[in-house]
Amino acid sequence: MADAVIVVALLLVAASATVAVATRDPARQALVLSVLGVVLAVLFTVLQAPDVGLSQLAVGSALTPLLLMLTVRKVRRCGRDEEQKR
Amino acid sequence: MTAVMHVLPYLVAAWVFLAGCYGLATSRNLIHAVGCLSVCQAATYVLLLGVGYRKDATAPVFSDIRPGSRPVVDPVVQALTLTDVVVGATVTALLLALVVQIAKRHGTVDPDELSELRG
Amino acid sequence: MNDLLPLLVAVPILGAALLVVGSRRMSRPVAELAACTVSGGTAGLAIVLLLNSSPPMTEWVGGWTPVNGESVGIVLTGDGPGLGMAALASLLTLAAMVYSWHYFDEPPRRHAGSFPALMLLFQAGMCGFALAGDLFNLFVWFELMSVVAYALTGTRVEDPKVVQGALTFAVVTSLGAYAVLMGIGMLYARTGELALTQIGRGLDAHGGPDALTLAAFVLILTGLLVKSAAVPFHFWLPDAHAVAPTPVCMLLSGVMVELGTYGVWRVYGTVFSGPGGVPDDDFRRVLLVLGVLTAVVGAVMCWYQRHIKRLLACSTVAHTGLFLIGIGVLTPEGDDGVALYVLGHAGVKAALFACTGVLLDRYGSVDERALHGRARELRPVAVMYVIGALALAGLPPFGTALGKAVTEEAVGGPLTVLMVAATVLTAGAVLRVAAGVFFGLGPEPPGSDTYETTGTGEEPETGSRISRVPDTMTAVPAVLLAAALAVGVAPGFAGLVSHGVSESGSGGLVVSAPHWTPHGVLLGLASTLLATGLAALAVTRPALLTAPDWTQSLRRLQSGHVGDYVAWLLVGAVLLGALALPGVTGS
């Protein structure tokens, strides 16, 4: 039983990582990355690492995507400024 | 099932690492590239924790089980991964700070269009 | 005494943290003075420890001394090479901080301490890396060193080049670090240990090398060679060095890159040199092939640069190749030679960067052609530049010359010729710059071709162009050159270095202390003469030296594109694997 859960979690990690790489739009990628973060946290919990799971949940599914989204926003604003100048 | 199970976590780690490298090398957007780098790093977490797993063992926390009553998984790799997670977040932050500045100074985040340093 | 080892890391960290608190109310000179004091104190401690490092010290942090040969703690190795690198890093940090006295005009508001604090953290990272005796701890300090270096490289965010160079540096190095971590995971899976020597023992206990050993070797070496900028992992280095502030360049080129090479030496010697690791022949093949490639590519790239900082950076690449060759022959003499060479090179290269910084701040340019004949008035700098270039070529009795001579003797044969050629080419390029920029020799420069980085239009790092060169900016390179000279002439110094290296290195084999031989002196003089001749030729008959087509394609590879560099990193890892493969399949 435990094995089956681990296999499912592992496959989900592989799948969401692949999707994250294949998603070329950074805003969407940030969302996929936060899904990857959650899936990783689940995997870690299944692998009996609640400590790491907790920090992955906080960092991987909240902090990193948040930073990515803020960067996307800033970059879009810079892009708009460029447009205006032209 | 079991034969695959013996190596599956490692293979997943290798796959994730290579997928991240592929995305990083072929990326058309630096923000996307930074995301891919954090995918690469996820591979290291999977590998480390996979290495430390012990079948039918519990988490290395003795707040609700008596010490020695059950086998526990390897706590050392967990500590290493914990360090790694924090390091990963800081590297991502620093890289994104640089990307923000690139967007400001170059007006683009497409690596194909950055042409200041050559030859 | 060994209990003081962790202080080499802790003191700069504490200093940096307190500086950040204090500098909110401190004026800049006070903050900088405080930082210099901390850095200098650490350097002093490193030297005191270094003098007491025979026999080598080990320290189990937190008092976790092994019980029955097993420990759960982290070990630090305080042997000659480790403490030597820590002392070198500390002294060079001090030099860079003195050099950058009153340097950047615009620290972020109420963050006057940011730059010196980051320099202190850089110092802590380098000291930690040099002392690490535990593989994961090595990774942690590797990361600290890298993270701080990215920030320092990107300091002048207003310049588009700067942010681009810093980002490529950061991406490539981070990927290398993750490769190291994958390798650590594999070694931990096999041996269940993290201390370097324990891992080595665990590998030996398991029997001959297999695919896992090979993969771990490749992954870990990839990360370390990215740091030491070996071909084809070197692309980040010219980009980062061209854009980093001068004091940071002094550190990057003078000691951080060398720490990567040191890491290769340390990890191979402790982890992979046993029967369960990678056989000697294969390791020799890996390092010699990469070393030769690196030396050739670095030297050729160096000759064709016009951006002076980039030129010096490429010369560092070439020298990394020479260091790898020296280590690669796997003899105690080779190790001694490289140790001396690294010390001499650090002084000379940092001095050359410091002098280039003066040009940048005085004329707002580091372009060889734009500066042609403009720096005639800077006599002292010109003299130091020429001396530095000659020392780079291997003019006795500089430390570079002694190290080069000893290494050349250890490698022997065609490799000696290659070493001479590489130094002649890089030193010739620096001499050419000196002749053109400081003495206005040669014809007026021709127009530029399109595919290259020029050094014009740079912002001076002092805010506005300086009219008078501050004393600190000329005193520091002078002291550094004097130190490089001292490495070569101080009686008994070479013997001490050799003693320290042999005690920790290849089985405590004691060899005769390296010393000047007639052969070595002749080789050094010959290199110097050739370099001077080459520079003279470049100045008088530039038409003879037009770039052949293949160098253009070599330069085209240096594209500044992150994706390219990552692709090369993957190819390089495969190359490493292929070079080390025979020994693994053979046994």
Next chain:
Amino acid sequence: MSRRVRLWLVLTGGAGLAVLLVAACLNLPSFGGDRHPYGDRAVRASIARHTANVVSSVNFDQRAFDTLGEMTILFGAVLGCVMLLRQTRDEHRARPEPAEVAPPVRRYALLVLPVALVTGIYVIAHGQLSPGGGFQGGVVAATALHLLYLGADYRALERIRPLGVYEVGDALAASSYVVLGLAGLLGSTTFLANSLLPYGTFNTLSSGGTVPLLNAAVGMEVACAVVLLLARFLDQAVEIEKENGE
């Protein structure tokens, strides 16, 4: 290099590396194996020092030196971000308009905020007992504060977030970790030695000697650092603008 050539290079390199990694994976001890010498020793050492959460014992006692490095990386990254994302000469600050937030979102955010904050602090405090500790709790607490941006607006966030205080807090937390290490050196001759305080009763808040103190220092450091990092990025995304007409 053209995109095509790069793709070929990546595929060649990737394929080679893939072969190497797969071959290595087949040689790794099989997943779930029973041989973990270092891990077993760490568990024994942790119990001997009355630390119920072995991961905390490894992080803050046995391998506390790693954590020093890790905390310093975070500290350095914050300094670096402050430097890289500073307001440069050609930029100015634009006051953001007070944003209209939908009332349900606002209620939800303001409700969750204290809960998340308390959770974060709880997680830090129980680091040596239950899963969690300085890192996790610190990140949770710091991220929680930013719910205020959702719930109220940027100005409200700026009022409760005097960055100077967090900067000082960040640096002081980092220095207190080192100072605790130095106390070990003075008190019992080795840096970061955990022998100053009694190990306490197993499974209580004060158990583990210096582990809870180091844990708290790291918690504070992480919380302040994450607040500062997010603040820099928010600044860039919301406030700092390029001067017009240059």
